[in-house]
Amino acid sequence: MSQIEKLSLDVPSIPAATAGTVRQAPARRWYILVFLAPALLVYSALMVIPLADTLRLSLYRKVDQTSVFVGFANFGRLFGDPNWSVHFWQALVNNIYFFIFHLLLQNPIGIALAALLSLPKLRGRSFYRTAFFLPTMLSFVIVGFTWKLILSPIWGVAPTLLGFVGLKSLFHPWLGLESSALTTLALISVWQFVGIPMMLIYAAMLSIPEEVIEAAELDNVTGFAQFWKIKLPLILPTIGMCSILTFVGNFNAFDLIYTAQGALAGPNYSTDILGTFLFRTFFGNQLQLGDPNMGATIATMMFLIILIGVSIYLFGVQQRMRRYQL
C-alpha cells in the first residue's frame, strides 16, 4: 500500500524527465522507424489487413462459386429485405439494451467498490480486490456454463438457496424466458467484468495526492461530500475510459451468449446481439450455410457502429472533460 502511495507521489517528477526531450535533434531519427516497425508490421498483419479485407468482402457476393463485385447491394439487402433487417434491428436494439445495462450498473458498482477499497481503514483489502477481480480472468465458457448450472431449474443452487429463505416462489427459469433472458445475461456479464472498472478507478483514486485530500479535510469536506466534490471529478476521465471500453466490448460481445444460449440466441431471438447474428450468418447454423459476404456486411456495420461511438466519445465527450493538474 505505502509503496503505491509513493509511486503516485512520484508523478510530478515526470515533467522533469520529459523536459530533456525539448532540445531538437537535427539528425534523421530513423531508429524511430526501426522501433516502430515490429509493432506496425504485427498490427497491420493481424488487424489492419483483415479489417480491410472484411470491408472488401462486404462489397462482393458469390454467384455460381465466383465472387462478383456488387457495390453496396449487400447493405441494401441487410436494410431493405425484411428477412435480414428485422433480425438486424432486433440485434441492434438488444445490443444497445445490453450496453446501457452495463453502463448503468457496471460503472456505479465499479466506482462503489473502488471507493470502498480505497478506504484507509479497510481490513483484508487485497483479498477483496482479488475476489472482485477474479471472475474477469475466467473464460467466457466457464462463466456461461457455471451460471447456466447455478440458474438451472433442475440442479441449480439458485432455487435451493431461494428455498432456504422461503422465497422459492420467486425463482423462474430466467435464462429461458423471453422477458428476462437478456437481462440475466447482462447481469452475468456485469458480474464477470465489474473488476475492470473497479481496478482502473481504484488506481485512479490512489493517484489522488494526499495534499488534495488533506486540504479538503482542512476545509471540512469529508465523507460523502469529499467523494462527490473531490474524488469523483478527479476520476471522471477514468470513468469515461471504462465506459468506452465497455461500449467496444459490448458491441463486440458474442461468447457469453453463444455459450449460454447457442447461435440462435433463444428464446425466440430475444438474446440475439450483433455478435451472434454475425456468427450465425458468417458460419451458418445446422442446415443454414455460412454466407461470408453477408457476414462481412454485418461485421462492417458493427465496425461502423463502434467507430461512430468511439468518435463521439473522443471528439464530443473527452475533449470537454475537465482535467485537473495534480
Next chain:
Amino acid sequence: MRTMTMITAWAMAGSALVAAAAPALAADATLKIESWRNDDLQIWQEKIIPDFEKSHPGIKVTFQPTAPKEYNAALNSKLDAGTAGDIIACRPFDASLELFKKGQLTSVNDIAGMSNFSDVAKAGWSTDDGKTSFCVPVAAVLHGFIYNKDAFAKVGIKDVPKTDEEFFADLDKIKKDGTYVPLAMGTPDQWEAATMGYQNIGPNYWKGEDGRAALIAGKEKLTDEAWVAPFKELAKWGAYMGDGFKAQSYPDSQNMFTLGRAAIYPAGSWEIAQFQSQAQFPMGAFPPPVPKAGDPCYVSDHPDIAFGMNAKTKSPEAAKTFLTWVASPEFAKLYANALPGFFSLQSQPVPTDNALAKEFVGFRDSCKSTMRSTYQMLSRGTPNLENETWVESANVINGTDTPEQAAAKLQKGLDSWYKPGK
C-alpha cells in the same frame, strides 16, 4: 581428411535412411477422419479403427471429431484453408452438396459397394438429379419415444400409447401420480423441440413422404391442417414437462430421464447407447402415436451420416480403400453393433443384438419411413426453414406463438424465397 570421411559417412547414412524411408512412405498412408460425433471417439478408437487397420495394413486412421454445434463452421473453414482431414463425415443434403459443388468432395459413384444402397438411402448425398453421389451413406437415425418401464408399471400403464388420445391419457396418469415428470424435454436449446417434437410426431399428420414431396412441389403449404396439427399437439406438451422446462437444456433432459425422474423421453435413436450405459431401469420404445386408431403410421427414419473424400487428400487411394470398406456389409455390421441407434442404410438388413435398438428398428416394419421435412431443398434460402422451425417449435411449446401463428410465420418465410418447381 578425417572430417571428410565423417561427412561422407553422414551423407551415406542419410541417403540410406532416405532410401529406406521412401518405400515405406509410399505404402503407409495416414487418414484423418473429420466428424461431429465426438461421443463416438472411444468406439472408433477401440473397435472400428483397429478392425480396419487389421484388414488393411499400411493404412493408419485417426478419428478427429469436432463438437456437433461447431462442426459445419469448422469443417468449411478447414476445407477452405486446405487443412481438413482426408475423410469427411457428411451432413445430409445441402451442407454436403455445397461442398461437392465447390469441388471439395469428390464423386463416389465408382466406389465398389455403392450398389449396396437404395436410391432413397443415397438421396441425402446426391445431386438434385440423383445421378452423382458424393458420400457413402453410413447411418440413419429413427425417431420415437423412449419410456421408463418402471414408471409405466408404477402408474399402471399396460400398453404403450398407440393414438394421441391414449398418449395424453397416459401423460395425465403419470402427472396425477406425481412420482415422475411425464415428459423429459426442455425448450431453450430449441432444436429438440423441432427435431424430437415437430419432426418426430409430424409425419403421422402429413403422411410421411407423400406430404414431404407435396410440400417440396408446392402442392401443400405449411399452413395446411396436416402441417399445423403437429404444432397443435406440441402446444399441449408444455403442461407435461418439468418445472422450469423453459431453461432445461438438452443434457438436463437426458440426465433427468436416465436418473429415473421422468417417464417418457421424446427421442432420437442416437440416445440408445448412452441411455443404456447410464440408466438403472428397463427401457422400452414406442413410435409416435397416430391421430386415430387404425391410421397408417409413419416414422422419421432420417439419413444422418455418410463419409466422403476430401478432394485435396494426399492419399486418394487409401481414402478410396477406406470408403469401399465403409460401403461393405462387414462395416455395416460392425458399426450397427458398436453404435446401437445408428441404423445402417444398406439395403440388406443388418442384425443387431441390442434389445432397445431392435425395438426402434422394428418401427421400420410396422410404419413407413420418411425423413425430416425441412432438410431437402427447403432450407436453402433466407430465412432458413430449419432454423425457423427450431424457433417456432420452441415458441409453440412455450406458448409464445399459437400453432397457427407459427405455421403462418414459417410459410411466409418460405414463400419469400422458395419457388416450387424451379
